[in-house]
Amino acid sequence: xxxxxxxPRYLIKTRGQQVTLSCSPISGHRSVxxxxxxxxxxxxxxxxxxxxxxxxxxxxxxxxxxxxxxxSRSEMNVxxxxxxxxxxxxxxxxxxxYRGYTFGSGTRLTVV
Amino acid sequence: GESVGLHLPxxxxxxxxxxxxxxxxxxxxxxYFIWYKQESGKGPQFIIDIxxxxxxxxxxxxxVLLNKTVKHLSLQIAATQPGDSAVYFCAxxxxxxxxxxxxxxxxxxxxx
Numbered sequence: 001x002x003x004x005x006x007x008p009r010y011l012i013k014t015r016g017q018q019v020t021l022s023c024s025p026i027s028g029h030r031s032v033x034x035x036x037x038x039x040x041x042x043x044x045x046x047x048x049x050x051x052x053x054x055x056x057x058x059x060x061x062x063x064x065x066x067x068x069x070x071x072s073r074s075e076m077n078v079x080x081x082x083x084x085x086x087x088x089x090x091x092x093x094x095x096x097x098y099r100g101y102t103f104g105s106g107t108r109l110t111v112v
Numbered sequence: 113g114e115s116v117g118l119h120l121p122x123x124x125x126x127x128x129x130x131x132x133x134x135x136x137x138x139x140x141x142x143x144y145f146i147w148y149k150q151e152s153g154k155g156p157q158f159i160i161d162i163x164x165x166x167x168x169x170x171x172x173x174x175x176v177l178l179n180k181t182v183k184h185l186s187l188q189i190a191a192t193q194p195g196d197s198a199v200y201f202c203a204x205x206x207x208x209x210x211x212x213x214x215x216x217x218x219x220x221x222x223x224x
Contacts (some may be wrong), residue, residue: 030212033211035214041215042216042217043156044214045211047211056210058211090156092212097210098143098144098161098163098207101212103157103158104156106154
């Protein structure tokens with residue numbers, strides 16, 4: 001059974017650019033969440049989607065957005081990149097409530 | 113220069129010893145808890161979970177204990193092996209908001 005797949009693995013962008021990250025959940029999982037991991041702030045929740053609906057959003061500026069498609073795949077977008085957006089972005093999928101969240105390997109974004 | 117990271121608690125044990133990693137959670141409404149292991153360059157790996165209607169749950173070589181009275185969670189690893197060396201995170205969830213809130217992690221080092 002394939003795990004959570006995130007692409008790309010590594011990305012280098014320039015300040016002011018935008019970026020789109022992709023996440024393919026485990027087959028059959030309908031919930032997809034995104035997290036940002038930095039050395040200073042640890043793991044922080046960005047948003048969660050279920051059946052194409054955003055059910056919760058973390059305390060991030062509006063430059064961070066996401067969406068989920070009908071096949072449960074999800075994308076997140078960050079516009080007008082800042083140096084502080086450099087982080088490991090992690091996606092997790094779950095079949096439903098209280099049933100565990102499996103993480104992908106993440107996308108390492110570096111903003112220069 | 114490098115940003116100042118979170119000060120991670122550390123635990124150093126000898127191979128074959130039992131390890132206990134502790135976690136205090138903050139939200140009394142949290143009803144689901146997960147322990148994750150994260151190795152360098154990888155995403156968090158699910159170890160074991162527990163719902164708030166339980167006090168203890170056992171897996172292979174791991175046991176999670178939940179004390180709701182003092183909002184404390186612990187992970188016990190039996191016969192710790194060098195391959196167990198990693199950062200361990202506890203995560204809590206209030207099932208109504210679909211969001212995992214992570215602790216800052218504990219670095220476990222197993223000495224051969």
